[in-house]
Amino acid sequence: MIRDRGAGPTALAADGAELAAVSPRLRHRLRLDGIVRWALLGAFAAVFFPLFDMIYWVSVRAVPKFTLATFTEYQVGNAGGLAAMIEGTFVLIGLATAFATSIGLIAGIYTAEYAPPAVARIGRLAGNVLAGIPAIVIGYFGYFLFALYTGWGYTTLGGALTLSVLMVPFVYRTADLAFSSVPASQREAALALGARRHQYLRRLAWPIALPTVLTGVFLAMAIGLGETAPLVYTAGWSNTPWTGLFSPTSFLTGAIWLFYEQPPTLGALLTLAFQAAFLLIVIVVALNLGLQWLADRYRRRLRGLGA
Amino acid sequence: MSDDGGRDVEAPPIISVRELTVRARDRVILERVTLDIPDRDVTGIIGPSGCGKTTLIRTMNRMAERSGGLAISGSVRYRGQEIYAPEVNPVLVRQKIGMVFQRPVVFPMSIFDNVAFGPRLNGLDGDELEAIVLRSLERAGLLGEVGSDLDRPALELSGGQQQRLCIARALAVEPRVLLLDEPTASLDPIAAQRVEALLFELRREYAVVLVTHNLQQAARVATRTAFLYQGRLIEYDETKRLFETPREKLTENYVTGRFG
Numbered sequence A: 001m002i003r004d005r006g007a008g009p010t011a012l013a014a015d016g017a018e019l020a021a022v023s024p025r026l027r028h029r030l031r032l033d034g035i036v037r038w039a040l041l042g043a044f045a046a047v048f049f050p051l052f053d054m055i056y057w058v059s060v061r062a063v064p065k066f067t068l069a070t071f072t073e074y075q076v077g078n079a080g081g082l083a084a085m086i087e088g089t090f091v092l093i094g095l096a097t098a099f100a101t102s103i104g105l106i107a108g109i110y111t112a113e114y115a116p117p118a119v120a121r122i123g124r125l126a127g128n129v130l131a132g133i134p135a136i137v138i139g140y141f142g143y144f145l146f147a148l149y150t151g152w153g154y155t156t157l158g159g160a161l162t163l164s165v166l167m168v169p170f171v172y173r174t175a176d177l178a179f180s181s182v183p184a185s186q187r188e189a190a191l192a193l194g195a196r197r198h199q200y201l202r203r204l205a206w207p208i209a210l211p212t213v214l215t216g217v218f219l220a221m222a223i224g225l226g227e228t229a230p231l232v233y234t235a236g237w238s239n240t241p242w243t244g245l246f247s248p249t250s251f252l253t254g255a256i257w258l259f260y261e262q263p264p265t266l267g268a269l270l271t272l273a274f275q276a277a278f279l280l281i282v283i284v285v286a287l288n289l290g291l292q293w294l295a296d297r298y299r300r301r302l303r304g305l306g307a
Numbered sequence B: 001m002s003d004d005g006g007r008d009v010e011a012p013p014i015i016s017v018r019e020l021t022v023r024a025r026d027r028v029i030l031e032r033v034t035l036d037i038p039d040r041d042v043t044g045i046i047g048p049s050g051c052g053k054t055t056l057i058r059t060m061n062r063m064a065e066r067s068g069g070l071a072i073s074g075s076v077r078y079r080g081q082e083i084y085a086p087e088v089n090p091v092l093v094r095q096k097i098g099m100v101f102q103r104p105v106v107f108p109m110s111i112f113d114n115v116a117f118g119p120r121l122n123g124l125d126g127d128e129l130e131a132i133v134l135r136s137l138e139r140a141g142l143l144g145e146v147g148s149d150l151d152r153p154a155l156e157l158s159g160g161q162q163q164r165l166c167i168a169r170a171l172a173v174e175p176r177v178l179l180l181d182e183p184t185a186s187l188d189p190i191a192a193q194r195v196e197a198l199l200f201e202l203r204r205e206y207a208v209v210l211v212t213h214n215l216q217q218a219a220r221v222a223t224r225t226a227f228l229y230q231g232r233l234i235e236y237d238e239t240k241r242l243f244e245t246p247r248e249k250l251t252e253n254y255v256t257g258r259f260g
């Protein structure tokens, strides 16, 4: 079918003067446009320069001194590597993510789908408050609950549980958001086909909500990775191989905190501090790239999903 | 009640609504509506915007109670059984009485999974499931168009195809009644025409209830048509009669476009 575009080619033709003549008003607008563009670029640089500067600052001190031993050896005195801290970080984050995801997800789905409006409002408020509590306070809370009250002392489990308290509101809030923002029309259509609520949740809402839920989980992981305070009071410290849930453990942020302020005679420890920082940056960047990739994939799948 | 052209006498109605009243907090949305929906036929529902058409068909498969704050009284029977009886499970009502919405609501999954959604809820799978999906797409006149590529994302279909997919998805649950709320309102004329032709076909096997703003559409496909005005059923009759010799002044004004 030939579409009528209205005017023919003659209407589009313009003589040179029409396009080249720049009035003073237009010149002023163009100049303003230039200034705004530079200002935006400046603001952009102000945000990102410190980030890149920091990454550079850490990298030049950490990267040249990486050896296999950095990853495989346990730190003793002024020697050894980060093996204990790497192990500890993975165990702590793994466990804390599992706890925070299961609880945050269930609570989020309950808030979005089942809770009476008043309960949902209280839940959301509580989630926001919990997200705003300083990490150090959560650390003390974890210390009293998981170290003293239980009588466990410093344990990996206590550390992971405390860390999950810090992470859970981020999973909870995004899970709530993810399920609340599934278009109402989708739910209606599912129910009109005779779906029960749990069937709607599992078969329709879950795949739609998943990318958002994952964002929350990744965000919680990135936040948990960067924390020191909740762990020093609960997971304790140990630079020997990890022996189990009820023994203390070390972690990468702790290495930065402990090794950075050592006397110059212990220079190897300073290097370990930078290397721990570098590893954390790498992990956080990897998490974000992974998240980006997942989000893109799902966005393509959900494109065109109406409200 | 003897002047309906004898149609009612042939078979009992599949849905009978009696004295149906629906109230929102401060107003009456439907007031003492009484009408019978015949089996294996197309019944039209017309009326100005806000007169309660959507609410009426949503009470027929117990979707209305889902929009909060509505008080529903009166009786709706499906093949003689009260669907608002306490022991009746609304999920089963909705499986017998399917619904299609004004804008096509496609699930973000493949064409196959869309149509399979309903049957899977009831535990169907394997060859049986595939057969029912193919049959439903065929009935909705979509199988020829989408061809063998049922794994394509359904969101890539055109608007008209999406709406027929929604009809196929509703048919896959094997309902007896299909309620359609302005199913062609968001479609271009050609796509709308195809859906309309499909509904006319479907009347051989299903009771079709068609809410429409398009009077010509009602005239073309509906055997009987109900005219609703401000929550009351003004007139319900053979479509031809309703349009040509309306008994009520309100109906006449509406069908002649002299409204306002």
Ligand SMILES: Nc1ncnc2c1ncn2[C@@H]1O[C@H](COP(=O)(O)OP(=O)(O)OP(=O)(O)O)[C@@H](O)[C@H]1O
Pocket (backbone or CB within 6 Å): B024, B025, B029, B047, B048, B049, B050, B051, B052, B053, B054, B055, B056, B067, B068, B069, B070
């Ligand atoms: N859950 C509800 N609570 C309060 N009022 C409602 C509710 N649902 C519908 N209404 C009102 O009831 C009236 C009838 O609504 P309904 O959607 O049934 O009209 P309609 O005939 O389908 O209109 P349209 O042709 O515009 O789709 C409207 O005034 C609407 O605002």
Ligand SMILES: [Mg+2]
Pocket (backbone or CB within 6 Å): B053, B054, B055, B181
């Ligand atoms: Mg409506």
